Amino acid sequence: MFDSIKALSQIGPMMAKAKEMQSRLAEFQKTLPFIVASGSAGGDAVRVTANGRLEIMAFEFGTDAPTSDKAQLADLCREATNAALRAVQAEVQTKMQESMGDIDMDAMRSMLGQG
Numbered sequence: 001m002f003d004s005i006k007a008l009s010q011i012g013p014m015m016a017k018a019k020e021m022q023s024r025l026a027e028f029q030k031t032l033p034f035i036v037a038s039g040s041a042g043g044d045a046v047r048v049t050a051n052g053r054l055e056i057m058a059f060e061f062g063t064d065a066p067t068s069d070k071a072q073l074a075d076l077c078r079e080a081t082n083a084a085l086r087a088v089q090a091e092v093q094t095k096m097q098e099s100m101g102d103i104d105m106d107a108m109r110s111m112l113g114q115g
Contacts (some may be wrong), residue, residue, distance in 0.1 A: 014101050021100065028099045039083025042066075046076040048084040056081065057060045 032052030040047040045065040049058040059077070066072045 024099055024101075026094055031095070031099075032092065035088060035095055036089050037084060037087035039080050039085070039087050041076040041083065042078035046073070046080040047107070048077070048080040050081075050084040050088045052088055052095075054085060055090065 030041030033055075036049060036057065038047055038049045042062075042065070045062045047058075047062070048056060048058050049060075059080075061067065062088040065076070
């Protein structure tokens with residue numbers, strides 16, 4: 001019985017934290033286009049740049065890119081794109097944790113039944 005009462009007393013502060021988190025997430029989402037990372041393949045034969053919205057911003061081909069071998073070039077493009085997407089996802093995760101500051105994301109996930 002006392003556990004139920006204690007849980008009820010925590011609803012107000014949890015709702016305030018949830019509102020604060022929602023506000024911080026909304027602000028964070030505005031920064032996603034400006035979070036940028038690159039990935040490369042074939043010793044920089046192909047370089048891809050992506051932003052935090054997981055949009056590809058640029059493809060660059062080095063002088064040693066195998067432009068006459070379509071299959072190899074396609075493989076390098078795929079490899080560089082995946083590397084760029086992994087890099088930008090890691091950067092977004094880091095920036096999100098910085099943005100959330102003192103909000104315990106694991107506790108919030110548990111509270112929402114996701115952890």
